[in-house]
Amino acid sequence: MDTQNPFISLTYEPALESLGDDYYDVVVAADFPQYLLRFRNDDLLPRLGLSTDAVSDHNFIETFGQFQQRSPLLALRYHGYQFGDYNTALGDGRGFLYGQVRGTDGVLYDFGTKGSGTTPYSRNGDGRLTLKGGVREILASEALHALGVNTSRCLSLVETGEQLWRGDEPSPTRSSVMVRFSQSHIRFGTFERLHYLARPDLITPLLDHVIEVYYDHLLAVQDVQERYAQFYAELVQRVAQLAAQWMAVGFCHAVLNTDNMSITGESFDYGPYAFMDEFNPRFTAAYFDYGGRYSYGNQPRVCEWNLWMLQKPLKLIMSGEDLEAGLATYRGHYYTAYKQRMLAKLGFEELLPELGDELLRLTLELLENTRVSYHDFFSGLTGQFSVQWCDDSEQILQATVDNSDDDAAILLQAWRQHYHTCLTTLSAADVMQVEQCLRQNNPAIVLLRPEIEAIWEPIIVEDNWQPFYDLLAKIQQPF
Numbered sequence: 001m002d003t004q005n006p007f008i009s010l011t012y013e014p015a016l017e018s019l020g021d022d023y024y025d026v027v028v029a030a031d032f033p034q035y036l037l038r039f040r041n042d043d044l045l046p047r048l049g050l051s052t053d054a055v056s057d058h059n060f061i062e063t064f065g066q067f068q069q070r071s072p073l074l075a076l077r078y079h080g081y082q083f084g085d086y087n088t089a090l091g092d093g094r095g096f097l098y099g100q101v102r103g104t105d106g107v108l109y110d111f112g113t114k115g116s117g118t119t120p121y122s123r124n125g126d127g128r129l130t131l132k133g134g135v136r137e138i139l140a141s142e143a144l145h146a147l148g149v150n151t152s153r154c155l156s157l158v159e160t161g162e163q164l165w166r167g168d169e170p171s172p173t174r175s176s177v178m179v180r181f182s183q184s185h186i187r188f189g190t191f192e193r194l195h196y197l198a199r200p201d202l203i204t205p206l207l208d209h210v211i212e213v214y215y216d217h218l219l220a221v222q223d224v225q226e227r228y229a230q231f232y233a234e235l236v237q238r239v240a241q242l243a244a245q246w247m248a249v250g251f252c253h254a255v256l257n258t259d260n261m262s263i264t265g266e267s268f269d270y271g272p273y274a275f276m277d278e279f280n281p282r283f284t285a286a287y288f289d290y291g292g293r294y295s296y297g298n299q300p301r302v303c304e305w306n307l308w309m310l311q312k313p314l315k316l317i318m319s320g321e322d323l324e325a326g327l328a329t330y331r332g333h334y335y336t337a338y339k340q341r342m343l344a345k346l347g348f349e350e351l352l353p354e355l356g357d358e359l360l361r362l363t364l365e366l367l368e369n370t371r372v373s374y375h376d377f378f379s380g381l382t383g384q385f386s387v388q389w390c391d392d393s394e395q396i397l398q399a400t401v402d403n404s405d406d407d408a409a410i411l412l413q414a415w416r417q418h419y420h421t422c423l424t425t426l427s428a429a430d431v432m433q434v435e436q437c438l439r440q441n442n443p444a445i446v447l448l449r450p451e452i453e454a455i456w457e458p459i460i461v462e463d464n465w466q467p468f469y470d471l472l473a474k475i476q477q478p479f
């Protein structure tokens with residue numbers, strides 16, 4: 001045992017543990033036949049006050065593969081609405097909270113595992129994570145983080161040498177254990193379980209804890225009911241902003257069940273997700289999402305529904321009117337955040353409100369009706385932009401959109417004219433900024449499904465991880 005392991009010497013805060021054992025079960029980690037470190041997120045080490053050189057691969061394996069020298073390991077209890085139906089048979093069935101550490105930024109971070117063995121919540125599951133599942137979660141979270149989405153990250157991925165059987169991967173398939181670095185693993189479903197159990201006495205301490213740790217500026221609000229009202233209103237805003245971020249980057253999460261919604265408004269749990277290629281609001285990423293509940297275009301609505309469901313437990317301890325008032329702000333927050341991101345993708349930091357509204361409307365109409373590749377549209381705009389577009393609207397965006405049919409030609413023409421109108425409202429200096437704005441908001445690389453399959457092939461065929469590391473480096477610097 002390496003007594004100098006810097007991860008073990010970190011100061012762990014028993015924040016969630018101190019709530020008491022109504023919220024979790026103490027569990028043990030599985031022993032694995034093998035420990036191969038496949039990914040270490042050195043980018044996160046400074047936030048833990050550590051330098052890359054100070055942490056060896058062996059340190060990663062001891063701490064985040066073998067889980068040495070830490071107890072208690074806490075499998076958190078939760079329920080959730082899955083595809084609209086309430087499910088009580090949930091909880092950390094293949095993970096636990098390893099520990100909580102305050103970052104150099106003052107934020108309390110969770111180290112949460114995925115694939116670390118069975119728990120009382122595993123049902124018939126094996127408590128494991130496939131290697132491909134781990135690789136996919138790393139890629140999604142690193143890509144989203146680089147695109148400016150509020151997301152959990154992966155701290156490490158250790159391959160564990162077991163053979164797993166899965167219906168959605170050619171099996172047997174390889175196993176892994178991942179450690180997630182996130183703001184919290186308290187989910188909407190953590191509260192929903194307490195409503196189901198009719199335990200308002202457990203909801204109050206949980207909500208007080210959430211506010212104290214993750215909304216601590218609200219502690220200044222003296223009146224408790226007012227503080228709760230402001231908490232919910234802020235959560236509504238954070239979730240609306242998150243939904244806007246996913247939509248603007250073309251990301252479909254695919255399993256927006258309430259057990260996958262964080263009480264901090266952070267995005268996490270990347271299973272069957274996909275970045276959308278051809279623009280299509282009905283695009284679904286999970287093969288089992290037959291009704292399209294979690295389709296790309298439905299994400300803002302379903303997040304609103306999830307926030308509405310969260311009112312059930314919160315209503316046991318706070319005013320229903322306050323909750324209604326909080327949720328009533330959702331659509332406004334969503335539209336404001338989405339519009340701002342989309343106009344930035346179109347090259348505009350600022351536009352007169354009506355012009356911006358119309359540009360967004362025309363852009364979505366064009367995208368939807370021409371079924372152009374979402375990312376090609378914006379990279380085409382970025383690559384072709386010229387200040388001469390201010391003088392001649394006909395030059396704007398050639399060849400990116402297929403306008404061979406009449407309807408598409410009409411839409412493109414209307415879009416060009418309006419884009420031109422928007423440009424003409426800018427000063428000469430602001431026009432010079434448009435290209436930079438386009439470059440800063442439209443990635444040169446997008447993590448489409450073929451990109452992921454292309455790096456997976458060398459891993460399974462010849463255990464060649466280089467293409468994975470190369471792709472990772474590219475998506476970490478997408479602009």
Ligand SMILES: Nc1ncnc2c1ncn2[C@@H]1O[C@H](COP(=O)(O)OP(=O)(O)OP(=O)(O)O)[C@@H](O)[C@H]1O
Pocket residue numbers: 089090091092093094095114121122123124125126127128129255259260268269270271
């Ligand atoms: N292989 C497995 N063994 C045991 N339980 C599992 C397994 N896979 C999923 N589960 C459980 O099924 C439920 C839904 O799984 P889901 O994939 O949303 O969560 P998860 O990915 O395991 O964890 P997280 O939400 O932290 O990413 C959870 O209760 C989870 O623990």
Ligand SMILES: [Mg+2]
Pocket residue numbers: 259260269
């Ligand atoms: Mg989950």
